[in-house]
Amino acid sequence: MKKNIVIIGTGGTIAGKASSAAETLHYTSAILSINSLIQEIPEIHRIAHVTGEQLSQIDSCDMTYDIWLQLAARVNELLASNEVDGIVITHGTDTLEETAYFLNLVVQSQKPVVLVGAMRPVTAMSADGPMNLYNAVTLAANDKSVGKGVLVALNDTVNCSREVTKTNTMLQDSFQAPDLGYLGYIQGGIPYFYRLPARRHTICSEFDCRGITDLPKVEIIYGYVDSSPIIAEAAVKAGAKGIVYAGLGNGNMSHSIREGLINIEKQGVVIVRSTRVSSGIVTRNGAVHDDEYHFVVSDTLSPQKARILLMLALLTTNDPVEIQRMFWEY
Amino acid sequence: MKKRILSIFVTLCLLVVCLQVVAFAAEAPEKPNVVILATGGTIAGAGVSSTATVGYTAAVTAVDKLISNVPELTKVANVRGEQVFQIASESITMENWLTLAKRVNQLLAQDNVDGIVITHGTDTLEETAYFLDLVVKSEKPVVLVGSMRPGTAMSADGPLNLYRAVILAGTKEAAGKGVMVMLNDTIHSGREVTKTITDRVDTFQAPIVGALGVFTGDKPVFYRQSLRKNTVATEFDVTNLTSLPRVDIVYHYAGNAGTMIDAAVNAGAKGIVHAGTGNGSIGKAEYPAVENALKNGVVIVRSARVGSGIIARNGEANDDKFGFIASDNLNPQKARILLMLALTKTTDVHEIQQMFWKY
Numbered sequence: 001m002k003k004n005i006v007i008i009g010t011g012g013t014i015a016g017k018a019s020s021a022a023e024t025l026h027y028t029s030a031i032l033s034i035n036s037l038i039q040e041i042p043e044i045h046r047i048a049h050v051t052g053e054q055l056s057q058i059d060s061c062d063m064t065y066d067i068w069l070q071l072a073a074r075v076n077e078l079l080a081s082n083e084v085d086g087i088v089i090t091h092g093t094d095t096l097e098e099t100a101y102f103l104n105l106v107v108q109s110q111k112p113v114v115l116v117g118a119m120r121p122v123t124a125m126s127a128d129g130p131m132n133l134y135n136a137v138t139l140a141a142n143d144k145s146v147g148k149g150v151l152v153a154l155n156d157t158v159n160c161s162r163e164v165t166k167t168n169t170m171l172q173d174s175f176q177a178p179d180l181g182y183l184g185y186i187q188g189g190i191p192y193f194y195r196l197p198a199r200r201h202t203i204c205s206e207f208d209c210r211g212i213t214d215l216p217k218v219e220i221i222y223g224y225v226d227s228s229p230i231i232a233e234a235a236v237k238a239g240a241k242g243i244v245y246a247g248l249g250n251g252n253m254s255h256s257i258r259e260g261l262i263n264i265e266k267q268g269v270v271i272v273r274s275t276r277v278s279s280g281i282v283t284r285n286g287a288v289h290d291d292e293y294h295f296v297v298s299d300t301l302s303p304q305k306a307r308i309l310l311m312l313a314l315l316t317t318n319d320p321v322e323i324q325r326m327f328w329e330y
Numbered sequence: 331m332k333k334r335i336l337s338i339f340v341t342l343c344l345l346v347v348c349l350q351v352v353a354f355a356a357e358a359p360e361k362p363n364v365v366i367l368a369t370g371g372t373i374a375g376a377g378v379s380s381t382a383t384v385g386y387t388a389a390v391t392a393v394d395k396l397i398s399n400v401p402e403l404t405k406v407a408n409v410r411g412e413q414v415f416q417i418a419s420e421s422i423t424m425e426n427w428l429t430l431a432k433r434v435n436q437l438l439a440q441d442n443v444d445g446i447v448i449t450h451g452t453d454t455l456e457e458t459a460y461f462l463d464l465v466v467k468s469e470k471p472v473v474l475v476g477s478m479r480p481g482t483a484m485s486a487d488g489p490l491n492l493y494r495a496v497i498l499a500g501t502k503e504a505a506g507k508g509v510m511v512m513l514n515d516t517i518h519s520g521r522e523v524t525k526t527i528t529d530r531v532d533t534f535q536a537p538i539v540g541a542l543g544v545f546t547g548d549k550p551v552f553y554r555q556s557l558r559k560n561t562v563a564t565e566f567d568v569t570n571l572t573s574l575p576r577v578d579i580v581y582h583y584a585g586n587a588g589t590m591i592d593a594a595v596n597a598g599a600k601g602i603v604h605a606g607t608g609n610g611s612i613g614k615a616e617y618p619a620v621e622n623a624l625k626n627g628v629v630i631v632r633s634a635r636v637g638s639g640i641i642a643r644n645g646e647a648n649d650d651k652f653g654f655i656a657s658d659n660l661n662p663q664k665a666r667i668l669l670m671l672a673l674t675k676t677t678d679v680h681e682i683q684q685m686f687w688k689y
Contacts, residue, residue: 025609025642061611061646063584094608095584168538169609169639179527219590222581222605224663225454226423231578234593246581249453250384250528252420276663278637280528286384287420304583304635 009034012092060092086140100161178279229260362500371451419451445499459520588619
């Protein structure tokens with residue numbers, strides 16, 4: 001009994017074209033329609049009943065809240081139907097990790113949702129897109145993938161959307177989960193799982209963006225030597241309700257940044273301490289006395305993922321104690 | 331016959347004496363003169379107990395105490411310490427950098443200094459290391475060292491890191507390798523090394539390109555050297571500098587509309603490093619802010635938030651058309667340092683791009 005899988009196209013390198021087969025750097029993303037991508041791999045029909053839908057056609061560095069909300073609404077709508085067993089989303093690799101974690105928190109179904117992209121355009125020699133898409137469909141059509149949260153499948157690996165991040169600008173194995181590793185592999189059209197996410201996701205999540213038309217503004221401020229709080233203050237002036245500080249080391253900050261963020265927090269803006277280093281936990285009350293300043297720590301979430309959780313948290317509360325709870329649970 | 335035996339005996343005696351002299355010389359080689367410049371950090375930190383590895387106070391122990399805590403140092407070098415400043419490295423300033431660089435250059439110009447070790451907090455150690463890599467005017471070894479656990483912790487990593495850093499700074503083979511970073515038995519190049527984990531002793535890594543070498547016992551072993559120009563081969567000179575041009579880093583993410591770029595320009599930035607998504611992408615919604623920055627004469631470098639890999643010039647953005655600079659494989663914080671130094675020489679984007687390929 002073949003499963004019904006909907007592939008939602010959003011653009012990206014996986015739908016990109018270059019002027020020659022040797023060209024892997026200079027190409028235009030988001031050209032080919034989702035239906036033409038599906039036509040390129042007739043093998044896909046052997047594993048599932050596949051239909052394509054074009055939701056957007058963008059380079060993922062241009063991803064917007066608006067598209068996120070449309071995508072989440074459409075995924076929830078499709079998965080509520082008995083006719084749909086799983087969803088694959090083709091996506092540019094630049095912000096794939098962000099969209100994946102966003103959906104992981106707002107999709108209201110246990111059915112498999114798999115994000116997939118490519119590091120090389122369709123026109124390239126040894127283009128990785130076709131196999132990645134084929135693998136993603138096999139993953140979305142497999143019962144083993146149910147209840148594992150939103151998954152990311154590139155380069156024969158299955159990643160958890162909470163931890164996965166793009167770690168390299170151009171290599172095929174760019175998508176990794178630092179320290180924690182993959183959930184599993186896909187080999188010969190079969191997914192093999194070794195790990196489960198331990199954090200709340202999908203149907204166990206308290207976040208719901210149905211009826212939401214915009215998300216609270218949260219900006220990321222990057223830490224570096226002798227930086228001044230002017231940039232963070234500008235973010236607040238521009239309407240930020242939350243700030244994720246991509247701190248030094250263990251989420252650390254200079255005296256002047258700390259003073260600046262303390263002042264900003266007093267204006268009702270929620271401050272989350274994350275880190276610019278690529279792995280590890282930000283210790284609560286470690287480098288900075290969070291209890292005293294009412295800061296929130298990001299656990300192991302990268303700045304861009306901490307931002308997503310903070311945006312969703314701010315839909316329901318701006319209490320830093322409550323938001324800290326969410327950061328430990330999601 | 332007797333005469334012959336006597337001559338053999340005398341020869342043997344001479345040989346034994348000679349061997350003893352050689353052995354004595356090997357036992358007591360001339361020790362290198364290494365200066366330890368202390369700047370603070372966790373390596374000079376103290377916690378309330380031996381199990382407190384978070385929530386301690388950095389930068390409290392003076393350099394002389396750090397040295398006396400490791401008596402073995404005197405066996406491997408003639409060591410003396412100088413307290414240049416005493417701070418946790420997240421609060422280091424450009425002024426601190428210039429003070430430090432000038433002192434390093436002053437000391438290395440002296441015949442009685444063979445190498446320098448700088449104790450430093452780990453948060454911005456990678457930045458200070460690359461800054462010095464570009465402005466130190468000597469081939470003598472300069473080694474930055476820190477620790478992930480305070481001096482009061484069980485299994486504190488500081489003492490052994492410091493001991494090895496001093497050995498490295500006193501090793502002839504370490505000369506001409508640029509400014510190095512020594513933690514966790516590993517020797518890294520100041521250009522590529524970055525802190526990758528918040529809290530573990532193996533946090534310092536150089537993604538993709540790896541370490542220069544490792545320590546085995548008391549011996550540094552090198553496997554690689556940097557191909558990029560550093561120290562005496564750079565065009566940068568801090569001798570007459572009293573400040574550095576302002577450069578800010580802006581981070582890109584979904585839904586980013588360029589607010590931070592405007593803020594940096596309004597704050598008087600002469601340069602901006604864009605920590606782009608993927609291969610250094612700039613979002614469409616950021617372009618009005620980017621073009622405004624360019625109009626204001628701000629130099630823009632495209633780097634990436636991903637942690638490794640080259641930024642392809644004219645790949646994700648038309649660098650030629652806009653006058654952007656691609657950061658090669660420098661992470662945002664290192665690209666910022668090179669851009670600051672570049673801006674002390676020129677604002678010509680072609681020239682600055684060449685610097686990014688060279689350093």
